[in-house]
Amino acid sequence: MPKKLIRDININYEIIGEGQPLLFIHGLGSSLRDWEEQIPVFSKNFKVITLDLRGHGLTDKPKGPYSIAMFADDIAELIKSLKIGEVYVVGISLGGAIGFNLAIEHPNIVKTLTVVNMSASVPIKTFKEKQMFLMRVLIVKMMGMKKMGEVLAKRLFIKPEQEELRERMATRWAENDKKAYISSLKTLKNWTVMDRLHEIKCPTLILAADEDYTPLEAKKEYTALIPDAKLVVIEDARHAVSVEKPEEFNTILMDFLKP
16 A cells, blocks of 8 residues: 655555545544455445544554645545546545645535534533543553553444454454544544534534434534435444445445436
């Protein structure tokens, strides 16, 4: 996989297929490998671009702090350097937050936006919210990334037949750099685009699992604030829906992207 010097880091990325450029942005603690169920399908019709975010995978991991805007600026500069024009953008979780930022701050490079299992704000203000956020940081600092992966895997893949997915997630999570992960996690603390959703002019798909962390009602409310947006729900699924239910995910996304 090639690397390209963008701003202050070397970004690891991959391009597979021919056609209109389609960019997949992974979530917190993940990497471009987590799109392995999408790449073979979409690369038949699109030029599929995947990358490791700053602090993730094989991309450089400079000292923080990081920000959602920083992640988005990294990607915008990569896309411009590749000279491929507008791209279809798909982001899950943290990648969805970055997608929002790209559509608002870099609208000239975003043809359509798909946000998967991400809210439009992450308030960390109440005692319970602060407690949950601090717990995640403490688990990483005191017990390490593998333990964090094990905790999350049990929440994301709850069915007995998903043991292989749980093990895969824990193994991959263990590869994360602890400091870079925490810097990336902190980018979501009190992040919001609620007051700027009306600025998103491109066609937008909000793709949600019915058992995601963020309540479905909240996603319905913010979808209504985006001028050209629709919400599609995948039933009996959780946060990592692109891995948990790839066939249904791919079908919905393909239908949205088709002219």
